[in-house]
Amino acid sequence: MPALSATSKGAATRDAILDHAYAIACSAGLEGLSIGALAHAVGMSKSGVFAHFGSREDLQLAVLETAAQRFVSHVFQPAVRRPRGLARLRAVIEQWFDWVRHEDDGGCLFLAAVSEYDDRPGPQRDLLLRQDRQWRQALAKAVSLAIEEGELRPDIDVEQLVFEIYALPLLVHHDAGLYGYEAARSRGIRAFERLIEAAALP
Template structure:
């Protein structure tokens, strides 16, 4: 039987380390992530971890990118199966609010990272801003498609609606931890439908079943 190429082994090891780092950051924050703690968690030496991530900052950046990939896979990719327009926008919001649940990994890394790095200039903050900006653009694009399908009014301010949807997701995340996920989810969905109704062309916004 042929042996696994060294490059494949290295990639698999890096993925394993990154998976554990992501879990630790969700629970303890991105700023609390250290090479030493991670090395202990994966049963490796510090130098072994350094072989895959040259610095703590490189590790933090990789974890942010991992969080972005997981978010897109959970929220955006499934929603793309829905019809363009309001069905796709609703699918995005429903999946996003499901992402807020975080029953198994401790919380949304991006929400925690914003509170840690919003006032700390540097590469980590820049990467965080980049991810947030990309997601706002995706939201605005989905809203724009609902305008194109004639379901939302032509004068809809797409950036503003994206901002308000973002606000709904944040307050659901806030309330879910304090008052329970289900009531937070239901309030969030009602807030989203109210927002959509305020922008909809009359007769084109049937409520979801």
């Protein structure tokens, strides 16, 4: 097997650091992510971590980007393989409900980050806003395709329906920790189907 190049080794090390940083941030939040704790977790010096990320802020932004890539891979990429229309929209919601399980990583990084940065202007908040808008746009696209397929009424307020659909994974996440995931998911699915029923063609 050929030896890895210095560039490949650097990328692999950076990915390993981000894996550990993501795990820490899921439990402690982005503000709980310290270079010292991360360096200890990956068995590196602080200067070694700083060689890959010029600042704690750069590290936080990279973790948010990593989280977004994982979210898109888990929620939206499987859904686009489904037929356009309600089948695809349902797949998005089912995958999103599955995402909120967080059995292995301690919690949803995005919900924690929004709580941390919703009233704190800066690059972290700006990135969160861009990511959030992209996901709402993806939901709006799925709703619009369902309209084009004749499965939803053409006169529905797409933005309002997206708002209501988007609220469901947030509430499922909230209830899953307090009352159990399966019960929360079941209620989330029922709530989603009621929204679709109200928006469907007669």
